[in-house]
Amino acid sequence: MRKNECRGSSNGWDERDKTPKKRIIVLTLCGLLLAFGLSAYAQQAKKAHICYLTTTPDVSGRRVLIERLRDLGHIEGQNLTIEYRYAEGKIERLPDLAAALINANCEVIITAGIEATTAARNATNTIPIVIAFAPDAVRHGFVASLSRPGGNITGQASVDLTGKRLELLREVVPKLSRVGFLWSSSNPDSDYQAEESEAAAASLRIAFQPLEVKSADEIGSAFRSLVQGRSGALIVSRGGFFRFHQKQIIELAAKNRLPTIYGNASYPEAGGLMSYAEDRIEQFRRTAVTVDKILKGAKPADLPMEQPTKFELVINLKTAKQIGLTIPPNVLARADRVIK
16 A cells, blocks of 8 residues: 555656646646747847938048947847948939838938938838938927927937038138028028028128039039139038038039038048038037937837937048138137048
């Protein structure tokens, strides 16, 4: 009797406990554990798919974006894929490029510039769009308000710095009496920029000479008109078209010894005189943070657009010397970067 009671006690189990019901429980638990492991593996193996649309490649911005995403755990080539589409200065290509990204099933589309943002907005109202930089998102209808975007678009807001750029030109060229403004109708924001520049010039009692450029062939004739009109300095409007042709613009400004200010640091980095704009590197870092939030489930409608807090004045002293211009010490002292 005692022997029967102790049967199988060596492993702590009684044979009478091995009922079909308990076998089912054990098998169910094993199945759940296996399913959980496969699910965790699939989640770990899943790659996020984001896309980047712009008119002109921005090497430094792209590098910072990738680095910041890596810091946040999204590593390109491992758990992240990024598709890049550049219009190569041809604004008319952007709608087709945006449509291609929609068909590629992007989870998030990053846009740089108003032209790319407009194309992406027109292509989808469901896929999240994160703006790296684009002026006046409310005025252009990208968002309902900066604090409550309300749709599928959010990102980095830009501010109007037209007046500040003209003031800087006035400090660099104290006797400035007439200023040129180079703009392109390919940029939906150009009309507004021209209006703001003209108003700023009027407030400083400076004559204003706007020049529209519709193609690269017209850039040279625009500079000839500036010289003939006796403009003493030039403001180049923002936009991907001029960014793509910045080498030609910089060379013509130097050839005509025309002090010129730009809205992107890439110009003085490439030989232009000076720029004043939001710190684009910081904007790309913040863009990566917003993308991370969306990939983790946040909705663009609930993510306020971020106002820029860092601005950058960049001056190229080599170019200043080349065109015979002396930068006042008080302006140099305010520069965030001086290229020698």
